[in-house]
Amino acid sequence: MERTLKMTSVNSNWDDFHKKDISEKLPFFTRDGRLYDCLFAQQFDRKLLTSLFKTADALRAITQKKEGMDHAGSLLSHTRAMLYFVQPSTRTFLSFLNACHILGVKTSEIRDTSTSSEVKGESPEDTVRTFSSYVDMIIMRHPTPGFVEKTAWLMNLTNRPVPIINGGSGKDQHPTQALLDSYTLYRSFNGDMDNKKIVMVGDLKRGRTVRSLTYLMKNYKNISLAFVSPEQFRMEPDILEFLKRHNIPFTETGDFRSVMGEADAIYMTRIQDEHDHSGESKAVDYSPFYFRSEHLKLIKKTCVIMHPLPRRNEIETSVDADPRAVFWRQERNGMWARAALIAHIFGADQKITR
Ligand code: CP
Numbered sequence: 001m002e003r004t005l006k007m008t009s010v011n012s013n014w015d016d017f018h019k020k021d022i023s024e025k026l027p028f029f030t031r032d033g034r035l036y037d038c039l040f041a042q043q044f045d046r047k048l049l050t051s052l053f054k055t056a057d058a059l060r061a062i063t064q065k066k067e068g069m070d071h072a073g074s075l076l077s078h079t080r081a082m083l084y085f086v087q088p089s090t091r092t093f094l095s096f097l098n099a100c101h102i103l104g105v106k107t108s109e110i111r112d113t114s115t116s117s118e119v120k121g122e123s124p125e126d127t128v129r130t131f132s133s134y135v136d137m138i139i140m141r142h143p144t145p146g147f148v149e150k151t152a153w154l155m156n157l158t159n160r161p162v163p164i165i166n167g168g169s170g171k172d173q174h175p176t177q178a179l180l181d182s183y184t185l186y187r188s189f190n191g192d193m194d195n196k197k198i199v200m201v202g203d204l205k206r207g208r209t210v211r212s213l214t215y216l217m218k219n220y221k222n223i224s225l226a227f228v229s230p231e232q233f234r235m236e237p238d239i240l241e242f243l244k245r246h247n248i249p250f251t252e253t254g255d256f257r258s259v260m261g262e263a264d265a266i267y268m269t270r271i272q273d274e275h276d277h278s279g280e281s282k283a284v285d286y287s288p289f290y291f292r293s294e295h296l297k298l299i300k301k302t303c304v305i306m307h308p309l310p311r312r313n314e315i316e317t318s319v320d321a322d323p324r325a326v327f328w329r330q331e332r333n334g335m336w337a338r339a340a341l342i343a344h345i346f347g348a349d350q351k352i353t354r
Contacts, residue, residue, distance in 0.1 A: 017153055018146065029152055035345055037152035037164045041178040041215035048344075049219060052179065053186050055340035055349045056333070062354060063102060072339075075348040077104030082131040084140040085111050085167060091309060091331050092167045092177070096139050099339035103348065108135065125154055132162045137342070145170030163345050171206045171275055176341060177308050178212035180334040185265060187333065188304045188326055194221040199259050201228040202269035202289050202314060203281075204235040209308040210269060214239050218246045225250040226259040230284045233271075256288060260298045266291065268307040268314045286314075293318045306330055 011017055011028060022042050029037040035048070044052075062068030081100050085093045093111070100107050108131075110116050118127055124142070128151045131138050138155075142148055152164035168174045186193055198217065200210045204227050214235075217223045225243065227235045227250060234252060243250050253259060260266065268291055273281035291305060293316050299305075307315055307327040319325050343349040 011153075012157060014150060014153060018149070028156060034347065035163075035341075036161075037156070038175055038341060038345070039149050039152055039164065039166045040173055041175040041212035043175065044179060044182075044216060044219070046219040049179070049182060049186075049216070051349070052337065052340045052344060053183050053191075055343055055352050056183060056336040058352050058354045059102065059339055059343070060336045062352070069102075072102050072352070073104040075103050075343065075351055076100075076346055077106075079104070079137065079346065080106045080108070080135040081137040081139060081342075082135040083107055083109040083111075083167075084128065084131065084138060084142075085109070086113050087141045087143045087168065089141050089167065091334060092141060092174075095180075095331070095334040096165075096167060096176075096338050098335050099342055100139075102335070102339050103342055105137070105342065125151070129154065129158065132158070132160055135162065137163045137165065137345070139165040139167050141167040142169055145172045148173075165341070165345075168208060171208050171272065172211065174208040174212050174308075176334070176338055177209045178216050179341060180330065180337040181209070181213050181267070181306065181308065182216050183337040184306060184326055184330040184333050185304070187329075188265070193219075194223070196220070196222075196264040197224045197226065197262050198265045198267060199226045199228060199263040200235075200267045200269070201256060201291070202286075203233040203272045204229045204269070205233040206272035206275045207269045210235070210267065211239055213267065215242065217248055218242075223248055226263070227252045228254070228256045228259060228289065230254060230286065230289065232280070232284055254288070257295075257298065260295060261300070263299060263303050265304045265306060266299065268305065268311070270310065270312050270314050289314065291315045291319060296322055296324070299324070 026043060029039055035043055059072060063072050083096060097107055116127055132155060140148055148166040148169040155161045155164060166173060166175055204210050231254060271281050271286050290313055303324055304326045305324050309327060309331055343352055
């Protein structure tokens with residue numbers, strides 16, 4: 001990949017760069033008209049999303065047969081990836097790992113800083129830079145907000161940059177979850193993403209998945225959103241301002257039942273108590289934000305029930321058998337959507353056709 005990075009004094013100082021408006025930052029993470037680093041949901045426009053969904057659909061179709069799987073596995077067999085997941089993960093880690101394997105990418109992993117030289121005092125920045133000595137791409141999940149972006153910025157200033165993919169950073173962003181969520185909506189609605197009402201439920205303040213998915217909604221026409229949450233966990237003002245700026249109507253309520261019947265998609269989330277400072281989640285009654293079997297008769301026949309998972313009690317397990325419950329499919333969609341993204345970054349998507 002050609003480097004087209006423009007070095008300026010602002011780009012070479014992290015604090016100055018970090019403060020820049022997102023629209024000014026995005027070119028820094030793009031090469032030759034393609035995503036290079038995938039850090040923010042705002043990097044996905046409608047054209048790119050549609051292209052990624054088509055690649056994901058093609059990939060899942062061709063890999064049903066051995067020759068298709070062999071072809072997919074040859075596409076990036078010259079490529080190595082590091083999975084640096086130092087915050088717990090089941091789905092994001094495994095779906096990225098298997099996405100890499102589908103495309104033939106060889107993988108290494110660190111899942112706990114106690115097994116890396118960070119215990120000897122190496123900085124996280126130097127640790128990540130070390131990975132780039134061995135691999136061609138770094139996929140990472142990190143608890144510190146902004147650290148994944150900082151890593152990509154840092155790598156882009158070195159003479160051996162490698163693409164960085166954000167697998168979840170602090171409470172701010174989870175862009176590839178938003179990608180797989182919108183891929184699930186795309187498949188559930190047979191490609192017709194416009195004119196939909198999406199209801200997001202739960203801990204919206206600290207849920208990075210709902211934040212990232214909300215950003216993607218600007219790509220579709222006539223979307224409206226309803227945010228359902230406890231008072232303490234309402235959606236943050238920066239996201240509400242984003243919606244106002246893009247003329248996307250939204251409502252906020254604590255009364256889940258009042259909006260269920262209008263929803264084309266209900267996106268459930270768990271309480272994010274790992275972000276508590278002093279056990280504040282315990283003071284909240286989360287039970288009004290559960291989806292129960294009795295609610296199935298209140299929602300549209302075409303409504304889909306989603307959840308990024310893992311769940312606790314937000315969706316009764318008896319709901320799983322209802323055809324409108326798509327969260328297990330959503331989780332599997334993640335592997336195909338992430339494989340499509342990796343193929344795009346390395347320019348291999350052109351070779352994935354049915
Ligand atoms: N949805 C999600 O990010 O799941 P994991 O935390 O298991 O990766």
